[in-house]
Amino acid sequence: MTTIAGPDIPHTRFIAPDGRAERDLPEFARDPEALIPLYRAMVRCRTLDARAVALHRTGRLGTYASCLGQEAVGVGLASALRDEDVFVPSYREQAAQLWRGVTPLEVLLYWAGDERGSDYAGPRRDFPVSITVGEHPPQAAGIALAMKIRRERRVVLCTVGDGATSKGSFYEAINGAGAMCLPLVTVVVNNGWAISAPRTLQSAAATLAQKAVAAGFPGEQVDGNDVVAVADVCRRAVERARAGEGPTLVEAVTYRLGDHTTVDDARRYRDDAEVSRQWELEPISRLRSHLVAAGVWTKEDEEGLLAACAAEIDRAAEEYLATPPLPPEAMFDHLCAELPPDVEAQRAEAVREAAARA
């Protein structure tokens, strides 16, 4: 742990970009075999992202936000959680969501513009992604408050982007969580950019981890391209929260290798050279090098994994493409527990109108 900036903000990295362990690995990572599930999860997510982008390009999916290059953050933090914990994600968290049991089909449906994509069959209490940047942390704090009131040993983990740290709602949430000593871990996924705004534009703070100083609890930085480091830091933060010791803020420093979304063109505002440099730090090849050097990962393993991921995502894509849209009445069916009569009448009208037009 070295302090890189600001007021005693620790920075954690275990695995260097070339795959070598820089220091003793944490307990859970000593056996390299134990890291294989993390590796698989990262590759699986990248496969989904690539397919989703391709589907968009061919006009078969809506706007999509790939997490290319950030997979270690999502997989690492999700691996630190238990099923009964609650994940409150921003919109670029499919890596974490897949780990928690959200299906590739659900991810595709959501970005296709189908509400069923947020009706996760797996993690039933996880929140849907927040498109509204930074508006979800106060809700995450509320979930954590419920857990605290009920004296449960559960934890909430909320992710936000570097851009979101400028929102007052982010600050109100972390400050409130500190004041109320809530079991809330907030991970800032600092991928260097908020659409066209570089990280430096958001704040004069040397690190985003030091936002925690304003809220009176620990903040630390982690190399977000080192899944072992992310998992380690988040495990410790989650356990602190579970033990009733309050919130932690984790800044995971990573990079958005792709466009902001499929409707963005990042070349308008950033250098290709910067992106090329960042490709050398990306998390998947880093962990692969580590596993290969440790002798637990072979060319055959890699091929097998890629094939398996491709097959799974193929199936998901097919299933997605074969899923007919909801009927018009679906616009009304979850508005509230019981529709007021006027709106009930509108529902009928919408159904009639659609039938007449069909």
Add this chain to the structure above:
Amino acid sequence: MTTIAGPDIPHTRFIAPDGRAERDLPEFARDPEALIPLYRAMVRCRTLDARAVALHRTGRLGTYASCLGQEAVGVGLASALRDEDVFVPSYREQAAQLWRGVTPLEVLLYWAGDERGSDYAGPRRDFPVSITVGEHPPQAAGIALAMKIRRERRVVLCTVGDGATSKGSFYEAINGAGAMCLPLVTVVVNNGWAISAPRTLQSAAATLAQKAVAAGFPGEQVDGNDVVAVADVCRRAVERARAGEGPTLVEAVTYRLGDHTTVDDARRYRDDAEVSRQWELEPISRLRSHLVAAGVWTKEDEEGLLAACAAEIDRAAEEYLATPPLPPEAMFDHLCAELPPDVEAQRAEAVREAAARA
């Protein structure tokens, strides 16, 4: 300067509660005569506050927020500003406002519920008080941005309470001011309470000054009952801002000796003992002891000052009580530069209605 808490947050005090200088006084305060205007200003404000509370008690003034015990903060920070700077106050800043040329009559009119109380004849560009807690700092940042764009050597000083530091808008403003390197000094008037909420309820942060760490610029604490310390710290912060070096956050630690407002009863939620202890730290007797010890202030001076203040405030109160309310059309006359026809018609209707009822 001693670091009392958190990440290297300096704390400044020059004059101890008993009036003795604890350390070498800053340049401007070496000649004790130079402190007399500050003393006079604090007494003047306290006289106004006492009268306003009395007027409320006798049903002749609306809700009023006294700054009893906090006079050194307002006078100290105002003394650090130039006329051409802009002051953006919260609602308990009459000490600073009076220094800047707002009249006691204007203060009384405002709290009587008369909009003319915010039409300051003196500091024309100062903002009206913000009753909405913490919503004004983004506006202060906007004023500072205008100054920066126009390359003026002017500065904005904005005050908020300890409670206001929990508002997202406060944070968005300081964070944005840091990111844009604006000439903005924000003074947190930490008077220990936000209505019934003690300071500790607002944040787990050991100091409120360390909120600046999240925004990436200096924050420091000052003894808010030592007017010399407040003036010194604010002078330095203002000069930094004027020199283009960006924002500073100053936490002035003081105490609200009175009720939150005239419609509050603080005994419902706080100990008399705490209040008694705080009376021993209050700023006016502290500076008086200092001046008396320095041989520049006598009993006669004191009596003269009290008499002069009472006379001035008497006159203001009389003038206030003799000021008839605005006519009904005043509700419309500053709605916008040109009333839309419908609203123009309403204006006429309101005038007719009032006339018919008179």
Add this chain to the structure above:
Amino acid sequence: MPEITLVQAVTMALHHEMAADGSVVVLGEDVGASGGVFRATDGLQERFGPDRVIDTPLAETLIAGLAVGLAAEGMRPVAEIQFSGFLYSTFDQLINHASRLRNRTRGRLTCPMVLRSPCGGGIKPPEHHSDSPEALLAGVPGLKVVVPSSPAAAYGLLLAAIRDPDPVVVLEPTRLYRAGKEEVADDGAALPLGMSFVLRDGTDLTLVAWGGMVPETLAAADELAAEGVSAAVIDVASIAPLDMEPILESVARTGRCVIVHEAARIAGFGAEIAARLAEEGLNSLLAPVARVTGWDTIFPLPRLEGYYMPDRRRVLAAAHRVLEAA
């Protein structure tokens, strides 16, 4: 049966429901130790402890967001926003989140939260303490909005709001908090949401009001009665969902309607009611609909408040105009 004020009815409802349902929690600024600036949460923290009666930091967005999270996790939060002028900071949480959570997740997560806030003018408070924002929330799909006009209504509607499976905003007129007392049984009986209440039948004219304007409107009806005019008085009570039936029925009888609200006229909630009359009651209308409202200007500071607030006399004048129309 105790004779209580409106604010005491709020307190009674909170006590009742916190005792009856362990998942009900109260949160907001000054709600705990001090019992609220209007004493609406008086005695709750003492009785139910600081775990269930939570003094929050001074942060309205946080308060609303906490309520969303609490509700999604199965609690029944009752959050207080100290005055309606500070509600605007909750709009992102209310509009983008509270009201949409159920739909966004196909019913997987729901948001049974209540947001209470004192509203309206008439008590000569400082700036920003007199707002009447019901129209801004009335059209938010997925949100319910109620405004009680009496102690009994405050008790029954608040209970209903807490028990409702979806988010409900309760706007409590400050001017009525201590304006009068009535007997209210602490029997845990909720009033229905989504229902307008006919307070008085009438054959010549329909007066429609809610919240702080109901007493003024009843007073006007009294004077009209003295003049020999039979005016029906309907308390809308539920801004969303709006129950038009009793209004349409009454106007079918009277042919004349005056809508009274304290908020400014333009795009006020009276517009929705008038629009419904123009759509569904046109053939009954014998006279133009009239709206008696606050002026379309900024709510003034206390010295001019009396010129701003609609009152009995302004209702009466409008009633006469409407009665005279051919």
Add this chain to the structure above:
Amino acid sequence: MPEITLVQAVTMALHHEMAADGSVVVLGEDVGASGGVFRATDGLQERFGPDRVIDTPLAETLIAGLAVGLAAEGMRPVAEIQFSGFLYSTFDQLINHASRLRNRTRGRLTCPMVLRSPCGGGIKPPEHHSDSPEALLAGVPGLKVVVPSSPAAAYGLLLAAIRDPDPVVVLEPTRLYRAGKEEVADDGAALPLGMSFVLRDGTDLTLVAWGGMVPETLAAADELAAEGVSAAVIDVASIAPLDMEPILESVARTGRCVIVHEAARIAGFGAEIAARLAEEGLNSLLAPVARVTGWDTIFPLPRLEGYYMPDRRRVLAAAHRVLEAA
């Protein structure tokens, strides 16, 4: 004269006014280096520099507050909120401050700011990107709200908004940004605020719309014309202040009115217009007023968008209903 899209007209107006008036500054998220997510601020930073075209942190309350402060200090800020779904975070600044500053200080400080925001549905974007919040701002005393429906209107209204001495919100329908081109002279001529525009005269029926619904409404009027029905089309353009005169005049002639807007019906701005008809046009009305609007439910994700959006056909159906009414 260039043929340009609506978004290009916005850009052209900004270029014009920044060149003409050194106090005009543009600020918001992604407005600078990238030229805005819709390219509305394209080329501005290059031309006028980062001092006058300011990329802000991601903080809507800050953006609105900066604009208030800039305006009070004599600048003419044009702030962009990236989508109307993120406008709610500016409501405290807009409602409590921007709109009230002049009145609060008796005219000592004023707030000549503009807040631009893309609004409405129809482009199948992600969640929260299709809101139509005009009704929520329409009733805020001291605030003006305009919604352009064509490139020429976008140019002229934006210039007027920037030059107005008071705060103006400009809602720009995303579905029209690139929907069509028309010739717009870059002559710096503003359109008046507070004026409804009669796009087409008619004797049988009055169709009232604004923003993204204007083209749909014109298309419906075309079909009606083909059926032999003469429908007037009025573009409200200025939500606040509303200019009812042309609407009342037209309805005096036609006796029939259909109001079209994309936002949900309940408490939508159509209510205000219908209410005004019920108040001031009752004697002209030969048929119930009809509102063609989005459903009173949450704007759906893209796959159901087509079922939600009001369109030509829905306008036509309502027109037929209104024409058939006795």
